[in-house]
Amino acid sequence: MDEEGIDVNETMYRVIIGSLLYLTANMPDLVLSVGMYARFQASPKESHFKVAKRILRYLKGTHDMVLFYPSDFLVDQKSTSGMAHFLGSSLISWGTKKQNTMALSTTEAEYVTAAS
Incomplete structure (x- = not known):
């Protein structure tokens, strides 16, 4: 204030x-x-x-500081989500996770979501 x-x-x-x-x-x-x-x-x-x-x-x-994923990391069409934990301005941990399943249609995606 x-x-x-x-x-x-x-x-x-x-x-x-x-x-x-x-x-x-x-x-x-x-x-x-x-x-x-x-x-x-x-x-x-x-x-x-x-x-x-x-x-x-x-x-x-800091515009050039990024988390880098090699091109062979993304060989399938599953989505990848990530997280980063900072303490002040220091990165202390990070992680990524690919989705478990991949839907081929919107209906299938809704079914998978409802089932989970």
Whole structure:
């Protein structure tokens, strides 16, 4: 909370936070910090805006860091889901899992879902 800080443009702050919230679906390391600063969209202060810009600079510096899957890893058509656990900015564990079954039609997919 920065109740006595200088007010900034709410629209620009909301655009930045909205974009960062969209990215949290694929970047779990952003969830905590973006969620924390999303609370200040009603009356953002200069200190909040500086942190939002710092998060953008973090993204610029880490855009080439990805989890790599070799091409022979994806030889079948089963979906692969993944997870990553971060402690601060450090990746401490990660894992992947392929789906157990593969449906050839929408009806079959619904049947498999209902049966499970």
